[in-house]
Each structure stands twice: as structure tokens, then as C-alpha cells.
Amino acid sequence: MKTYWVYMMQSTNGRALYTGVTNDLVRRVCEHKEGGGSVFTAKYKCHKLVYYEEFGLIDQAILREKKLKKLSRANKEKLINAMNPQRIDLLEQQ
Secondary structure: OOOEEEEEEEEOOOOOEEEEEEOOHHHHHHHHHOOOOOHHHHHOOEEEEEEEEEEOOHHHHHHHHHHHHHOOHHHHHHHHHHHOOOOOOHHHHO
């Protein structure tokens, strides 16, 4: 059974948030940390994994990603704070 992830990366200064979907969370976050993965994360230095959700179906993950992208910044912050109030890099916790 495959696992899919919706995740949020935060910039080093905390101003930018990036939302994405992947089938390999560790690999994808490492790509972002190395300056690849997406133009946005490279430009704004979104190198800290601050939020993620796990799904069993890609369709569910893509639907959730679209919903998260439409949320206001305040609502994204609420989700992050509920899971990760200290804003630690969750990749280091895995």
C-alpha cells in the first residue's frame, strides 16, 4: 500500500509557506533543503518541514493539498500550531 503526504515547508525567516504533495516525504523535503524541488522553495528558502498529513490514496492527498492552498495564512498558521507549536523541523523528528 502506497502512502502519500501533504506537507508545508516554512522559510528560514518564517514569512513564506509552501504546500506540496508527495509519495516520499523524506526524499522530497531533502530536495527542498538542497535548493531543488521547486522554484518557490529555492527562491524563498523554504527548508523547514512544519506540517504534514498522511493519506492512503493520491486523490485524497491532491484534494487536501488544493484545500490547504486555498486557506488563508491565518488558517494555515492554526493548522501548523496545532501540530507543531514550537515550529521545529519535523524531518529531524522522524
